[in-house]
Amino acid sequence: MSAIPPDVAQRVRVVLLDVDGVMTDGGLYVSGGDDAAEEGRRFHVHDGLAVHMLRRAGLKVAVVSGKLSAPVRRRAESLGIVEIHQVSAFGKLDAVDGVLKRAGATWGEAAFLADDLADLPVLREVGLPAAVANAVPEVREAATWVGVVPGGAGAVREFTEALLGARGEWASLVEGYVGECVEHWRSR
Secondary structure, three states: OOOOOOOHHHOOOEEEEOOOOOOOOHHHHHHHHHHHHHHHHOOOHHHHHHHHHHHHHHOEEEEEEEOOOOHHHHHHHOOOOOEEEEOOOOHHHHHHHHHHHHOOOHHHHHHEEEHHHHHHHHHHHEEEHHHOOOOOOHHHHHHEEEEOOOOOOOHHHHHHHHHHOOOOHHHHHHHHHHHHHHHHHHHE
């Protein structure tokens, strides 16, 4: 795993996540029916808490996926992600541009965690391009940070720890989270 330079980490205000191959292992569960709603995904629970920690750190989190999927929308909404964009590969740059404008952020203030060729245009524009361990070679080459955890196995959590650690925030965020849990338990 490569380290994220602290100065680059400090500039990040928006974290963009691809879904298939990043938040999932890239596999699709498809039933025998004709209804696309019967398609499913498997997400890793550690990534959910990672998104929570990014939001606790004051970072905007957005999903930019190249495939329309009801399970993806439900998972992102359950994590409190408001910016959910399911567009074609040709629409990713426009989707990210809109996210950044609404956040009042620049491309240099964005991180993108990705895995496949459809992500390259965005990776080449953001300030912190990042790749999961099993990303295709072209994505790994374009990334400043490459993890050791494959997509769908907690890769978002690994990236979150690296990013917030490089910002010097991970340990205090964890302690704050634990303290709130204990306080809630004691106040029952």
